[in-house]
Amino acid sequence: AQTVTQSQPEMSVQEAETVTLSCTYDTSESDYYLFWYKQPPSRQMILVIRQEAYKQQNATENRFSVNFQKAAKSFSLKISDSQLGDAAMYFCALSNSNSGYALNFGKGTSLLVTP
Amino acid sequence: DTAVSQTPKYLVTQMGNDKSIKCEQNLGHDTMYWYKQDSKKFLKIMFSYNNKELIINETVPNRFSPKSPDKAxxxxxxxxxxxxxxxVYFCASSRLAGYQETQYFGPGTRLLVL
Known part of the structure; x- marks a missing residue:
């Protein structure tokens, strides 16, 4: 069975500061993809960043970057220079051939950004 | 030019009724999905279709029936x-059926059964 665990139900960060959201996963597959999705109050699911397991280099998208530790099965998301618009639920997800191409999601982390 | 659209966005209905939620994508993608997000925000796959053929059918009651008239x-x-x-029910699509593919989500349909 594949599992994705987000151990922080809620996190808080001040504007302009940096915050890291944790995600660990378990899979027996050697090739897979990991994703972070953002869900603001509007409910829309928005892709933030994605990482292929075979790529050692950590993915980066502007202020968003990941720390991918394959041996530890860890995939954390770092948000730099946090903005009020970053406030949302963040979901970590895993996809591989075992999942039939579906995304296996974690339970999410609610991020609050304070002025 | 919405990529993945769903109708309706909100649906309030009585127990025992039959209802449908429609999903359309204009991205030219081959694969589409339905996910369910429960009251605790947990998202779980329900179904997936690739080129109008069912490829994932998770353990959902057979009261739920997906239909794909065409790949859009x-x-x-x-x-x-x-x-x-x-x-909340989310429709999503991806270019192909593959775990490397990014899935693009619709805005969701909030269903409330009274």
Whole structure:
């Protein structure tokens, strides 16, 4: 069975500061993809960043970057220079051939950004 | 030019009724999905279609029946609605059926069963 665990139900960060959201996963597959999705109050699911397991280099998208530790099965998301618009639920997800191409999601982390 | 659209966005109905949620994507993608997000925000796959063929059918009650008239549409029909069906239902699509593919989500349909 594949599992994705987000151990922080809620996190808080001040504007302009940096915050890291944790995600660990378990899979027996050697090739897979990991994703972070953002869900603001509007409910829309928005892709933030994605990482292929075979790529050692950590993915980066502007202020968003990941720390991918394959041996530890860890995939954390770092948000730099946090903005009020970053406030949302963040979901970590895993996809591989075992999942039939579906995304296996974690339970999410609610991020609050304070002025 | 919405990429993945769903109708309706909100649906309030009585127990026992039958309802449908429609999904359309204009991205030219081959694969479409239905996910359910429960009251605790947990998202779980329900179905997936690739080029109008069912490829994933998770353990959902057979009161839920997906229908794909063409590869741009994947509708979800629910018979005999129950209180526990209240949730947000998301449609998504990806270019191909593959775990490397990014899935693009619709805005969700909030279903409330009274």
């Amino acid at each position: 549409h994947l509708n979800l029909h629910i018979n005999s609605l129950e209180l526990g069906d209240s949730a």
